[in-house]
Amino acid sequence: MDSPKLLPVSVIIPCYRCSETIDKVIESVYSQTSLPSEILLIEDCSDDDGLTMKALERISTNNVFYNIVIKIIKLKNNVGPGQARNVGWDMASHPWIAFLDADDIWHPRKLEVQYSWVHEHSEVVFCAHETLLFENQFHALDSVFVAVQLYFKKLLFKNVVPTRSVMVKRDIKLRFEGKAYTEDYLLWLLILREGNCGYKIPQVLAYSLRPEFSFGGYSSNLWRHEKRELNSFKYLYKKEYLSLPALILVSSFSTIKYFKRLIKVTLVDYGF
Secondary structure, X not given: OOOOEEEEEEEEEEEOOOOOOHHHHHHHHHOOOEEEEEEEEXXXXXXXXOHHHHHHHHHHHOOOOOOOEEEEEEOOOOOHHHHHHHHHHHHOOOOEEXXXXXXXXXXXXXXXXXXXXXXXXXXXXEEEEEEEEOOOOOOOOOOOOOOEEOOHHHHHHOOOOOHHHOEEEOOOXXXXXXXXXXXXXXXXXXXXXXXXXXXXXXEEEEEEOOOOOOOOOOOOOHHHHHHHHHXXXXXXXXXXXXXXXXXXXXXXXXXXHHHXXXXXXXXXXXXX
């Protein structure tokens, strides 16, 4: 049996206190029908007595796919997922970057389907797809689909681009901003606002291992997440990508969504 094809893709995984999930994450990469050429594991100064680093070193030592280059980059300070991805991005060797977090997994055909699509559409710089919470099985894929173009104005009102779904050209100059912003959301907005072509594939090709606003995730603090989103809109306003009326509109809409989400989470916590 022939080995899976290696694609010109670098996978970037920020790793923070992820010793319990990282093996499953890496297994989802190894199980791809078309493999990436490189995996960059960014150890974001985990405060877990070295458990995350030991897990990453074990993965590197036990790598059975010898044609995949695995790089472990240990950061001296905790910088958050966005800046950790930037470090990996700057060290990546291949034309396309795919992002995966240490509590997410991919459908076995994710890279095959997504890379084939972007390869056939040379104008595309940025590509996403559908994702869901994992419930112990992968979804069947449609043999034919029509990707939907992403627009800056529409994305302002709803972020439909989970980071685990993104494949982006390495050579664009934009990067994730700091912890004061919703780093991934702001980057997708900037990519589209600067005239780059982005699409979303209507196929479920990735999964989260826990709910979006679970207490163990990066977004567990709802108000902190909301402040970062509002700061992202202010950033766009200062860059003159948003007018003042547009800033007020999208900020108000975001705040309404925040209160709806807060009510929902509170009801769940109290058993309603």
